[in-house]
Amino acid sequence: MTHFVVLSGGLGGARFLTGLRRAAREGLLPGQHGAAAEPRLTAIVNTADDLWLHGLKICPDLDTVMYSLGDGIDPDRGWGRREESWQAAEELAAYGVTGTWFGLGDRDLATHLVRTQMLHSGFGLSDVTAALCARWQPGVTILPMSDDRVETHIAIADADSPSGQRVVHFQEYWVRLRAEMAARAVAFIGVEDATPAPGVLEAIADADVIFVPPSNPVVSIGPILAVPGIRTALGAARAPIVGLSPIIAGDHVRGMARQLLPSIGVEVTAAGVGAHYGARANGGLLDGWLVDTQDVSAVSQLAQIGLKSASVPLLMTSPDATVSMVLSALELVS
């Protein structure tokens, strides 16, 4: 059985996975010979944007992937549950507690309650994720990158602080502060002591193709690669590793990569991110890198550093468009 593995953040990864699953269900992937040969799909999901809030463990990327693949996501917002209500959140605000800038819907709350109670009972996040997925039937094995607590924090300028800056949780930077200021530095707190979740290294070793979807290179893919053991496993994988640029024409399609890439010294271009990941042949991550047709000049630039590249339309405007991207990526490394 062919095994496709995807490193995933939230919305970008979720949309890519939805396209990949669709391609699998329509028998469009290599190695498929009818429904009996439906391939195995695994998502290794960033957990560094997780947070504890109101005593609840919230895993935004895991939930976005699970809700998206389980058809429970709000398609307009791109996060949280459809047909959502906000009564509990209103009440929390009425009690004057902190953290009410984070959108916590009534339906969504149930997921966090089940997760938190299971964690307090001693289950690992990967066990919890499997239990939640028993309901959502995503058609993809969803693995957290790690069962250990890792949290992305962002340093921003703060004239009121003696140091001239302060450090906020990624969710505070993104949701509360709307990423309106440049990130000065990004830290994945706890990642040095984290280990890959059960199944992660096995999936990487077993994969036939590994995708790096158009997720944020700094705060979505970055933490996954920073978990000790994962980068080495990717380097040793027998599968080709193919990425898709989240930067089109010098800006992110969605999110805040533009504000974050400079903090790690990466140019906000498709070529810049490709070079950041690097060619596997030269100690980098990738065997192939898809850029948008608007970034065709990146193809020759990246050839100079040994990274095979091609340009195709990269906007996930529809499931069909995403299926095309999946097939183009596969073709690039076939």
Add this chain to the structure above:
Amino acid sequence: MTHFVVLSGGLGGARFLTGLRRAAREGLLPGQHGAAAEPRLTAIVNTADDLWLHGLKICPDLDTVMYSLGDGIDPDRGWGRREESWQAAEELAAYGVTGTWFGLGDRDLATHLVRTQMLHSGFGLSDVTAALCARWQPGVTILPMSDDRVETHIAIADADSPSGQRVVHFQEYWVRLRAEMAARAVAFIGVEDATPAPGVLEAIADADVIFVPPSNPVVSIGPILAVPGIRTALGAARAPIVGLSPIIAGDHVRGMARQLLPSIGVEVTAAGVGAHYGARANGGLLDGWLVDTQDVSAVSQLAQIGLKSASVPLLMTSPDATVSMVLSALELVS
């Protein structure tokens, strides 16, 4: 400042307290000479029907009292919040978790989240209750009977069990099983090791009048009296202690006292409950006992055991009716 103290369960106590507060605000209580002399009101509330569910600490009686006095209660149900929704509860059921028979509204959830997080942060239940009341402004100092965990469990017949019975949490007996079977025994798990919450013994000692409202004698008032130290403090109180019968014409007005009283050997009558509490002069609890006009025969019966009694209308059908009951109770022990 005159100080009125009420031992309270949920709905019955909450309605009585609402009437008492109304009487206070209208200047109808003894010792009042204009608004400047507004009396102090304290409720000592049963916490033995508390439960942990979905990882949350839920205190039904405390919440019923707080929501009632804070005008947040659903007046028709008599528990939970008005304008409530049930989205999180639907989702919990969809996840297949246990305990979804307990009604957990979206607005109500916020209270439990704030409480649970405060408890996990090391605050006592009385601190938490004061914090929650900062929002609700009940006009009554609401004290849990104890900060320690005490839980009422009920033994019921179970033909499938080797012992012929099983033991369920009070909420399971009342909410899930609807108290449809007789209780064989009632146990307040943990009460032996519980201590009165901060302020409880002080309120009893300081009180000018202590009320036992028409709450359930077994599972509402019973646990309060069972907390070591409270019964002794009541016996030593300088205040008269006056109770109101929850049994009218041989049945409870609301709740499940009829199913529970036989388990502690008490007749389901106004006289039976009065005798159960007993006359203070003879080592019992009460200086006075109000029964309904339908139970006028109880007055002479109770006189024989030294308990001063009177019959008045005891249905809390309106705030005015409750004010009359409060004034009748005061008159009985004045």
